[in-house]
Amino acid sequence: MELKEILSRCDHTLLKQESTWEQIRTLCDEGVKYGCASVCIPASFVKQADEYLDGKLKVCTVIGFPNGYSTTAVKAFEAENAVRNGADEIDMVINIGWVKDQKWDSLLEEIKEVKLACAGRILKVIVETCLLTEEEKIKMCEIVSASGADYIKTSTGFSTAGATREDVKLFKEHVVPGVKIKAAGGIASLKDAEDFIALGADRLGTSRIVKLAKGQQGEGY
Numbered sequence: 001m002e003l004k005e006i007l008s009r010c011d012h013t014l015l016k017q018e019s020t021w022e023q024i025r026t027l028c029d030e031g032v033k034y035g036c037a038s039v040c041i042p043a044s045f046v047k048q049a050d051e052y053l054d055g056k057l058k059v060c061t062v063i064g065f066p067n068g069y070s071t072t073a074v075k076a077f078e079a080e081n082a083v084r085n086g087a088d089e090i091d092m093v094i095n096i097g098w099v100k101d102q103k104w105d106s107l108l109e110e111i112k113e114v115k116l117a118c119a120g121r122i123l124k125v126i127v128e129t130c131l132l133t134e135e136e137k138i139k140m141c142e143i144v145s146a147s148g149a150d151y152i153k154t155s156t157g158f159s160t161a162g163a164t165r166e167d168v169k170l171f172k173e174h175v176v177p178g179v180k181i182k183a184a185g186g187i188a189s190l191k192d193a194e195d196f197i198a199l200g201a202d203r204l205g206t207s208r209i210v211k212l213a214k215g216q217q218g219e220g221y
Helices: 003-007 021-033 043-053 072-084 096-100 104-117 134-147 165-174 190-199 208-216
Strands: 010-013 038-041 058-063 089-093 122-126 151-153 180-184 203-206
Touching: 003 190, 003 208, 010 021, 010 180, 010 208, 021 038, 021 043, 021 208, 038 043, 038 089, 043 058, 043 072, 058 072, 072 089, 072 104, 089 104, 096 104, 096 134, 104 122, 104 134, 122 134, 134 151, 134 165, 151 203, 165 180, 165 190, 190 203, 190 208, 203 208
Parallel strands: 010 038, 010 203, 038 058, 058 089, 089 122, 122 151, 151 180, 180 203
Antiparallel strands: none
């Protein structure tokens, strides 16, 4: 697969707590230069990044991140606020405790409410696969499929593990047509990226693919 094609599926990501505007601005410049799908950044930088990019690249942010146990009202407000500040895409974290308690209706209603708050923007639902059983992953495929969300996403990158090939394959087998898949967390090589795309991932959450592209062009890291 062409590197350009892989990069076009990447949400070029920086979500570290200590992230600065200078780092975010560099991320934006790289995202534009290498033709990424979006930059995925903390909500506090969305307005500044949207103004800086001026339509050259989509801005993605995260809500309920990384733990997912904010109330539904807080998540909906975060989504609405992010959209008002210029976010094109929202990645939300589900309430993992509700999965363990089998509060399926609550999970479905929360995703629906956040989707409504997104006002037509893309919504990706992070289910944090490393904390779920196979049965719970399948159930979340069903719930995300019924919710109106656009993507199911594997991981925050802040828990015990990231995306696995097995989980992307499982998602592909259990989401309905039209629901896309985002793999995130630990995507470290072009081989990883190609494998996840081949298994059905439409998006990749990573910063390392751009670093690899820079290395191939002799720009270093």
